[in-house]
Amino acid sequence: MRKLYRYQPTLTPGDDRLSLLQNGEVWFSDPAKFNDPFDLKPRISNLMLDRWCDAPGFDAAMRRALSELLADPAIYQGALFIDPALANEFREWTADDAGHEKAWDARLQYAIEKRISQFGVVCLTPQWDSRLMWAHYADQGQGFCIEYEVDWTLNNQDVRYVPVQYTSEIPELCLSEAMFTPHQFLYRVLATKHSDWAYEQEVRLVCLTGKAQSVKLNPNFVRMTGLIAGHAMPEPLRAHLKETAARLGVTALGVNTHAHGRFHMEPLA
Numbered sequence: 094m095r096k097l098y099r100y101q102p103t104l105t106p107g108d109d110r111l112s113l114l115q116n117g118e119v120w121f122s123d124p125a126k127f128n129d130p131f132d133l134k135p136r137i138s139n140l141m142l143d144r145w146c147d148a149p150g151f152d153a154a155m156r157r158a159l160s161e162l163l164a165d166p167a168i169y170q171g172a173l174f175i176d177p178a179l180a181n182e183f184r185e186w187t188a189d190d191a192g193h194e195k196a197w198d199a200r201l202q203y204a205i206e207k208r209i210s211q212f213g214v215v216c217l218t219p220q221w222d223s224r225l226m227w228a229h230y231a232d233q234g235q236g237f238c239i240e241y242e243v244d245w246t247l248n249n250q251d252v253r254y255v256p257v258q259y260t261s262e263i264p265e266l267c268l269s270e271a272m273f274t275p276h277q278f279l280y281r282v283l284a285t286k287h288s289d290w291a292y293e294q295e296v297r298l299v300c301l302t303g304k305a306q307s308v309k310l311n312p313n314f315v316r317m318t319g320l321i322a323g324h325a326m327p328e329p330l331r332a333h334l335k336e337t338a339a340r341l342g343v344t345a346l347g348v349n350t351h352a353h354g355r356f357h358m359e360p361l362a
Contacts, residue, residue, distance in 0.1 A: 097217035099239040100230035111337045118307040121213025121300040139198045140267035160187040173301045174279040213304030222356040240319035247314040251302045257295040259288040319344040
């Protein structure tokens with residue numbers, strides 16, 4: 094069990110995020126709107142070595158192998174990355190031996206990217222006192238944080254707990270990885286970001302069945318425990334946050350700068 098935090102901007106007309114909060118529900122955002130233009134947009138291509146691809150019978154052997162996997166539901170059980178639409182694309186590829194490999198590479202790449210684009214993401218961090226994140230994601234401290242308690246051992250069927258890994262180079266992924274190792278492929282897609290973002294120490298919740306929606310989660314897996322007012326949140330909004338915390342049955346907290354050089358958190362007066 095660990096405490097994780099979600100930074101939120103200040104309230105604006107038509108976007109009262111506090112009033113929309115419901116205990117037990119978590120909002121999964123659309124990654125297309127994230128500030129990192131490469132987030133969940135991996136490079137995917139056919140990286141199989143030419144000497145293998147040109148070997149007699151290589152393509153036919155690949156098709157037979159994938160066809161056998163698709164014929165046995167137990168093998169792909171739990172591979173939530175492969176939804177019915179993507180599985181159907183794979184089946185059509187296994188049935189076409191006419192030699193249209195370049196066209197199929199493009200078609201499969203599009204199908205995989207389309208599947209990835211369906212995911213919803215919650216961006217969390219173990220840091221409630223990050224100066225950069227209060228500035229970047231909570232309007233210079235005028236916004237707020239949602240505090241969650243997460244038991245990472247209890248993934249929901251459709252929601253995965255994913256600590257982000259940071260790298261100096263975003264890897265290029267192979268089509269064959271999505272076909273034959275979908276579990277590994279999924280986490281490489283979800284959990285890899287450029288090291289420029291390492292200061293966030295991001296942990297993600299990823300919904301594999303939709304985005305831009307609220308999802309009801311098992312409270313033993315994810316439970317809201319507090320709302321935290323930023324150090325620069327205007328007084329009327331602090332009162333609104335306190336009222337919302339009471340409605341939700343969670344703790345109302347506030348960040349202040351009374352301790353020189355660092356943030357301090359205390360119950361909201």
